[in-house]
Ligand SMILES: Nc1ncnc2c1ncn2[C@@H]1O[C@H](COP(=O)(O)OP(=O)(O)OP(=O)(O)O)[C@@H](O)[C@H]1O
């Protein structure tokens with residue numbers, strides 16, 4: 175079956191999928207737990223014997239690497255500018271999760287020139303079959319580079335907290351994504367809640383809004399309680415999936431992964447690798463930011 179898509183790309187829906195599944199972790203507001211969730215989710219997927227790459231695409235420097243206690247020597251900006259091989263930028267952590275650091279400069283590069291993305295897309299060809307999952311820790315909001323990653327993902331994980339601003343801003347992100355592509359599954363996870371029920375109530379409210387105003391829906395990712403042990407483990411650069419595998423937060427991450435794995439993704443660009451996808455979605459992201 176060959177389908178002609180909205181952006182003119184031909185998709186062979188029955189052909190084998192070339193790349194790993196891309197999960198973009200995002201939020202409307204910063205500081206809600208994107209990096210914490212991305213890293214711990216990756217560790218759990220690794221435990222399930224999946225090969226995982228975390229792409230640190232957050233504008234804040236030293237995010238994923240800080241949490242994992244590693245130090246990034248090169249970023250994708252060095253791959254493009256200095257011709258460093260992509261494998262030299264990828265770090266394998268103690269938990270056997272691979273990390274590809276972006277940086278402010280890398281993301282600026284993505285925005286500026288198509289040739290940069292072409293270089294990255296070509297460099298990434300070697301890794302097309304390496305990973306089962308690619309988790310992108312994006313920045314908050316709908317900046318051009320964030321939206322490019324979201325529209326290129328197979329699944330999106332939106333993190334909120336009980337803070338009303340985080341919910342309003344998350345709705346704004348969901349609205350933009352749904353107005354471009356209704357088929358990418360969006361999971362909503364409530365972090366820093368007092369108890370799991372609170373998270374479920376927040377999810378139901380958001381889902382109701384998606385039904386009412388966007389003629390769509392969001393899926394339940396789960397609820398992660400506010401836990402000082404999480405904050406401590408972040409400070410000690412030891413992810414709670416490793417430090418506290420029996421905590422309620424670790425259980426919530428496992429449940430979240432089960433839900434994600436049970437749902438099939440819906441990106442029409444699924445035959446393309448991460449940066450090939452961003453080359454395509456960038457155009458739409460630019461339109462939304464003008
Ligand atoms: N469930 C939780 N309980 C307690 N503290 C948490 C929880 N989740 C995250 N935190 C803490 O909240 C802070 C922000 O988390 P994190 O860095 O993961 O957020 P972020 O969304 O990636 O932020 P940014 O937008 O700055 O990248 C960290 O100090 C982390 O330790």
Ligand SMILES: [Mg+2]
Pocket residue numbers: 208209210232234237311
């Ligand atoms: Mg972060």
